[in-house]
Every structure is written in structure tokens, then in C-alpha cells.
Amino acid sequence: MNLIRAGRRDFPAPAGFLIDDDRRNEVAEYFADLTRPYNTAAGTELSGQSYGEMAKALIATVVPADEPVDLLVLAFSIHDMWPGRATATFLSHLCPGTPLSFALCDQGSAAPFTALRLIREHRPRRALLLAVEQAMLPYDSPAVLPKEHRGVALLCGNDDSAGSRIAGLAQHPDVAAPDVPALAAQALTELSAGHDDVRLVLGETLADAWPGAAEHTRAAAGQPMTGVWWQLADTLAESAGLVVIGDYDRDLRYLCLAAIQAR
Structure with a gap:
């Protein structure tokens, strides 16, 4: 398996969908309901990012329309600001090839390595690994947050002549x-x-x-x-x-x- 192409981006601004007042209120209400049983009040600041938006930009950077992908793996640790969306499924419909897609989480910094191992074992013609992290949670948490919203995309393939x-x-x-x-x-x-x-x-x-x-x-x-x-x-x-x-x-x-x- 080869690494054909790599792309990366930082995302200094909050998620675009948070500009919409109705959507912003829905997200705030969701997190308030989520944290209430734990006696933790959700904060009023909503400046985090959406992995759907981040990954959409990364896909456009590394996957041309004429290089369809068979497998997409999204690796993350901190959840994003659109908790009700099945992001990996959403990204399948944005990625050329409409690939089989799934997400890896709850492994901390090991998640992208696990994703790479799964890609190698699956041996698709082309696979896309997306490692993403966003730097804001709207409630108190012991989790150590990253400093910036960032994402990396790795396009892999089984053509030994490339990459x-x-x-x-x-x-x-x-x-x-x-x-x-x-x-x-x-x-x-x-x-x-x-x-x-x-x-x-x-x-x-x-x-x-x-x-x-x-x-x-x-x-x-x-x-x-x-x-x-x-x-x-x-x-x-x-x-x-x-x-x-x-x-x-x-x-x-x-x-x-x-x-x-x-x-």
C-alpha cells in the first residue's frame, strides 16, 4: 500500500453552520440536554468546528474527481459541533466513488494509526484517511483539547508505481x-x-x-x-x-x- 498524496489544512473560523441562528439554537439545546444529568451546565460559547465541513475541504484538496475512492476512514478523538450527524456516512456522498466509510474514535492519538492498519489489511484500490481535531467543547471536560482546528488527509492506493x-x-x-x-x-x-x-x-x-x-x-x-x-x-x-x-x-x-x- 502506498501513500499517493497528502493534504492538510487549519480552520481558524468556527463551523459555518453555526452562523445560522436556528441551527445554533438547536446545537445549544442539544448540549444543554446532554450535560444536564451530570450537573454540568453547557456554555454559551459555540465556536467549535464541524468535521463534516473540515473533511469536505480536505477531500477537495486530495481526491480528484477522476480518482474515485473505495474506502474512507475518519479518525478523531474530540467530538465535533454537529453531534446528530453520522459524519462518515455524510462524507461518503461527498467523496468521489461514494466509498464504504466509517469512523474511528475513543483511541486518542492511536486512531489514525489504527485507520492506516485497517486500510492496509483491507487493500482497497484507493482509500482516504482523514485525521481531524477541533479545539472547543461547549461544556466543562477533563479532556485536553487541541490548540487549533486542524485536519490531515492521506490518499492511499495499491498501485506500487505511485507515491x-x-x-x-x-x-x-x-x-x-x-x-x-x-x-x-x-x-x-x-x-x-x-x-x-x-x-x-x-x-x-x-x-x-x-x-x-x-x-x-x-x-x-x-x-x-x-x-x-x-x-x-x-x-x-x-x-x-x-x-x-x-x-x-x-x-x-x-x-x-x-x-x-x-x-
């Missing part, structure tokens, strides 16, 4: 922070075997938990879902060679690394 080869993937569940350095080093050794030119990109949490890591690029802070994937596009464009990206979710204890052979 960068997805060379390997390692996912380890239930990893305590003290065990991260040894396990991450072992995974890096296995993924980079036979390669002299290896560029390492680490998410901020993995970089902190692995102080003895080899020379690496550190992804932007405060973007747990998109950080390493955002950086990947730049790293692949720099030169040929193997790129290994990795992240660690301290709360859910997932350690994930992926290797992409740039060419």
Missing part, C-alpha cells in the same frame, strides 16, 4: 510510560532494518516519554491527533528515504509507530 510506500506499522496497547523508551526503540529498530537514511518524527507526548530517542523532528505541540501526520507531509517532501513517525497516548497507553518509504 511513497507504507513500509511498516507497529501498535502496542497498554504501555506504561516507563516502558515506552525500550519498546519504542525496539519498534524503531524493526521498522528501520536495512535502511541507513531514517528520519524520525515524534509527537510531543512520545518525545517527552522517550528522552533518549534518536535525532528526530518534534511535531507541533498541542495537536495530539494531527501533529505527526501534519509534519509527515513536509518530511516526505524533503528527500527520499525512510520516515518513521510515532506517537504515545499517555492516558490510553497506546504506543504507535509507522514507517513510510519516501521516493
Whole structure:
């Protein structure tokens, strides 16, 4: 499986549908009902984003009309501001090819890695991975929110003549922070075997938990879902060679690394 094309965007403004007063009131009422049983009052600020709107823009960036997609996987952690919509199904009708689509959540920063593993195992002719995060919840929550609304799109395909080869993937569940350095080093050794030119990109949490890591690029802070994937596009464009990206979710204890052979 190859990575054919990558796209990324930040979305500084709130979701467009929140401009409509009626829709905004519906969303506010929904969250008020949702939080009332927990003695948590919903806030009045509604400045978050819609993954439907974000993904629509990303699809237009990386999927031409003449390159239909067979599988679409949406990976996220923080829910968006349109909770009543089945977003993956909605996106299927926006994406060329009307692909089979589903969403992955509740895995923290591991979700895009899981999505990539599922795409590799499914082996569609073309697949689209969308990793998205929005930075606002209209109620008090212990969840650590990202700093910005951001999204990354990765168009994958099984044509070995195009793009960068997805060379390997390692996912380890239930990893305590003290065990991260040894396990991450072992995974890096296995993924980079036979390669002299290896560029390492680490998410901020993995970089902190692995102080003895080899020379690496550190992804932007405060973007747990998109950080390493955002950086990947730049790293692949720099030169040929193997790129290994990795992240660690301290709360859910997932350690994930992926290797992409740039060419």
C-alpha cells in the first residue's frame, strides 16, 4: 500500500453552520440536554468546528474527481459541533466513488494509526484517511483539547508505481510510560532494518516519554491527533528515504509507530 498524496489544512473560523441562528439554537439545546444529568451546565460559547465541513475541504484538496475512492476512514478523538450527524456516512456522498466509510474514535492519538492498519489489511484500490481535531467543547471536560482546528488527509492506493510506500506499522496497547523508551526503540529498530537514511518524527507526548530517542523532528505541540501526520507531509517532501513517525497516548497507553518509504 502506498501513500499517493497528502493534504492538510487549519480552520481558524468556527463551523459555518453555526452562523445560522436556528441551527445554533438547536446545537445549544442539544448540549444543554446532554450535560444536564451530570450537573454540568453547557456554555454559551459555540465556536467549535464541524468535521463534516473540515473533511469536505480536505477531500477537495486530495481526491480528484477522476480518482474515485473505495474506502474512507475518519479518525478523531474530540467530538465535533454537529453531534446528530453520522459524519462518515455524510462524507461518503461527498467523496468521489461514494466509498464504504466509517469512523474511528475513543483511541486518542492511536486512531489514525489504527485507520492506516485497517486500510492496509483491507487493500482497497484507493482509500482516504482523514485525521481531524477541533479545539472547543461547549461544556466543562477533563479532556485536553487541541490548540487549533486542524485536519490531515492521506490518499492511499495499491498501485506500487505511485507515491511513497507504507513500509511498516507497529501498535502496542497498554504501555506504561516507563516502558515506552525500550519498546519504542525496539519498534524503531524493526521498522528501520536495512535502511541507513531514517528520519524520525515524534509527537510531543512520545518525545517527552522517550528522552533518549534518536535525532528526530518534534511535531507541533498541542495537536495530539494531527501533529505527526501534519509534519509527515513536509518530511516526505524533503528527500527520499525512510520516515518513521510515532506517537504515545499517555492516558490510553497506546504506543504507535509507522514507517513510510519516501521516493
